[in-house]
Amino acid sequence: MFVPEDGLLGVTINSFASVSLEPPLVLFSLAQDSQMLEPLLEQERFGISVLGSDQQRLSEQFAFEGHPRKYDKADIDMDSGQTPLLVGALAVLDCRVWQVVEGGDHQIILGEVESFEFREGDPLLYFQGRYAWLNSR
Template sequence: MRSLREALGRYATGVAVVTTALPEGGRAGVTVNSFTSVSLDPPLVLWCLSRRAPSAPAFLAAGRFAVNVLAADQEHLSRRFATPLPDKFAGVETRPGPGGVPVLAGTLARFTCRTAATYDGGDHVIFVGEIEHFECSDGDPLVFHSGGYREFSPPEREVARVGA
């Protein structure tokens, strides 16, 4: 199992924090690197959550979530939402998104979604969300590869030579 995990870790991913709000006022959030687009028409995304995650019941019950794509300087948020804490949102700047879902400040992109479907994914639940609202900002992404955070190195732009 460890060697499979190492092989899968060779695929570099971005890092996101998925958040939700419950009708009784609770909030939940979790760090994921299993986020991807599914369709543009209709606009669908998916992400996966371990069935053993303490927040799994909250996400299954909520019916709505936000995917917050982290910027390179937000490793602290990734670590915070990956750690079991009594209140992962304490001291974290948020604002309410559509449907009251908490959206994190300063992220590269934010997608507020209605849960369109959930599927059995072995030891995970696969969430498919229909995007209801999105925003994006400029910046470099937080990247995860081979079990650790990595620096993103955008390609250098080639300068056209005059008279070459």
């Protein structure tokens, strides 16, 4: 999630990885034709929220395709006013854009993790086109 001048934007990403411990770097990618790409590339900071198994609704809300989604701040913690993070997420990472690399039909965004928090719980997973959980439901 990030905050351009015209409001709060967020997107569900399906692939996220740790890259380095020193400095602490993570990555994700967005398609070249994603309408989220340009607003993100104009930012210096972004937040990553790793959702719990009870947050499928939020994942679906942020996964809407077609145009960047603007959100009210009902489920958002602005982390001292800078980086938006989802309340109740299993992990939240406050990141600074470190580098952007072209990767075929995607842009790979590398972020330097400046702070993070986590809590215990089961993560929300997406596998073979549907949501899944580690524990039995």
